[in-house]
Amino acid sequence: MRKLISTGSPFEKTAGYSRAVVQGEWCFVAGTTGYDYATMTMPESVEDQTRNCLATIGKALAQGGFSFADVVRAHYYITDQSYADIVFPILGETFGDIRPAATMIVCQLNKPEMKIEIEVTALRRPA
Numbered sequence: 001m002r003k004l005i006s007t008g009s010p011f012e013k014t015a016g017y018s019r020a021v022v023q024g025e026w027c028f029v030a031g032t033t034g035y036d037y038a039t040m041t042m043p044e045s046v047e048d049q050t051r052n053c054l055a056t057i058g059k060a061l062a063q064g065g066f067s068f069a070d071v072v073r074a075h076y077y078i079t080d081q082s083y084a085d086i087v088f089p090i091l092g093e094t095f096g097d098i099r100p101a102a103t104m105i106v107c108q109l110n111k112p113e114m115k116i117e118i119e120v121t122a123l124r125r126p127a
Helices: 010-015 046-063 082-095
Strands: 002-005 020-023 027-032 071-078 101-106 116-123
Touching: 020 046, 020 082, 027 101, 046 082, 071 082, 082 101
Parallel strands: 071 101
Antiparallel strands: 002 020, 020 027, 027 116, 071 116
């Protein structure tokens, strides 16, 4: 069974994607930037953007019947190498005990105000 999960952002329809797709026991969460979807604003700091990414991902996982504990793979995209040391402790707050396989890449993102993007894959754990 396939379930599509949306944040309600009009960009999802424009770009033709879902915030997350649940397929069987898997949940694939799309690259998620630091927007606050309640206000459609982007905070200035990479710390706040990281926290917003994680909050949006957490909501998408929950809508699919998953939690952060189910995450088995994470990709982190940052726009400046200096952000790595800033975001590691924030990521550790969420993933420290879960310890998914993870990759961090320094790159450009779609808009200059975007400093981090996070995508995860989760596999439902046996009950």
